[in-house]
Amino acid sequence: MELPVIVRQLRWEAAGVVSVELTREDGGAMPAWQPGAHVELVLPNGISRQYSLCGSPEDRSSYRIGVRRDPRSRGGSEYVHAFLRPGQTVRIRGPRDNFRFTRAGEYLFIAGGIGITPILPMARQAAEWGVPWQLAYGGHTADSMAFRAELEALGPFGFHASDRTGRLPLTELLEKPRGAVYVCGPEPLLEAVEKGAAHWPAGSLHLERFKPRPRPPRPDTPVEVVCARSARTVQVPADRSVLRALEDAGLPVEGSCREGVCGTCRTKVLEGVPDHRDDILSEDEQARGDVLFPCVSRALTSKLVLDV
Numbered sequence: 436m437e438l439p440v441i442v443r444q445l446r447w448e449a450a451g452v453v454s455v456e457l458t459r460e461d462g463g464a465m466p467a468w469q470p471g472a473h474v475e476l477v478l479p480n481g482i483s484r485q486y487s488l489c490g491s492p493e494d495r496s497s498y499r500i501g502v503r504r505d506p507r508s509r510g511g512s513e514y515v516h517a518f519l520r521p522g523q524t525v526r527i528r529g530p531r532d533n534f535r536f537t538r539a540g541e542y543l544f545i546a547g548g549i550g551i552t553p554i555l556p557m558a559r560q561a562a563e564w565g566v567p568w569q570l571a572y573g574g575h576t577a578d579s580m581a582f583r584a585e586l587e588a589l590g591p592f593g594f595h596a597s598d599r600t601g602r603l604p605l606t607e608l609l610e611k612p613r614g615a616v617y618v619c620g621p622e623p624l625l626e627a628v629e630k631g632a633a634h635w636p637a638g639s640l641h642l643e644r645f646k647p648r649p650r651p652p653r654p655d656t657p658v659e660v661v662c663a664r665s666a667r668t669v670q671v672p673a674d675r676s677v678l679r680a681l682e683d684a685g686l687p688v689e690g691s692c693r694e695g696v697c698g699t700c701r702t703k704v705l706e707g708v709p710d711h712r713d714d715i716l717s718e719d720e721q722a723r724g725d726v727l728f729p730c731v732s733r734a735l736t737s738k739l740v741l742d743v
């Protein structure tokens with residue numbers, strides 16, 4: 436679903452970080468969402484980017500996203516900081532729920548930099564539920580860490596700026612398994628948490644990646660894709676993604692990141708065995724084999740039947 440929305444407010448939250456408040460043009464309620472959800476923001480320059488929702492799911496009058504100005508920006512965060520202003524109309528797609536927040540007896544939240552955005556509504560929800568939780572928030576410099584006052588008002592909050600108090604004490608934080616751990620931040624942080632939480636029970640670690648995990652290249656083989664709803668069959672050559680081949684054939688599929696991290700191209704699998712290469716599905720979800728992300732994933736069988 437694509438929705439035109441108005442930029443109501445931009446707020447300087449920390450060095451290089453602004454929050455953007457978005458409301459519907461007609462003043463109606465925004466679509467419901469859960470902590471961990473993100474939207475795809477389609478900017479007036481045609482570029483689209485994914486941003487986690489970091490306001491309150493109970494406030495349906497607006498959405499809030501946090502945007503860090505990335506010095507290597509290819510037109511997304513740079514545009515938001517330099518050109519986006521209150522009163523402008525942009526479009527959003529979603530919300531999408533790849534980083535699902537589920538009930539647990541206790542939570543450990545770990546955030547690095549702008550990775551605090553999906554974690555903030557989760558911490559708020561845990562506080563409302565009255566479930567024990569702890570948040571460790573790391574950043575390069577204290578002045579670049581957004582939403583600190585809001586977090587401090589919520590409860591047990593550990594602040595770790597490399598220029599003041601040092602790095603996140605991951606060994607200590609992850610020593611004893613307790614409930615669920617939710618982590619968002621740059622790749623080195625995610626890798627360190629994956630290593631440090633290797634002794635936690637299966638299914639307790641939940642990660643959200645901004646970028647695909649580095650992995651060794653795998654050989655691509657051609658695959659026949661039967662699109663059940665459209666009654667069409669597409670031969671996907673080895674040098675083209677399944678998503679691209681379906682788009683080229685004029686089939687109704689949607690893509691955004693094309694890197695297996697945003698979830699836009701999520702597609703139901705009706706037959707065949709997917710070769711999952713995304714960074715969204717858990718091991719259990721991958722083993723079920725009932726959905727795939729065709730921008731990166733292919734097939735372990737010579738044929739796939741998709742709900743397209």
Ligand code: FES
Pocket residue numbers: 689690691692693694695696697698699700701728729730731
């Ligand atoms: S387009 Fe983003 S996961 Fe496929």
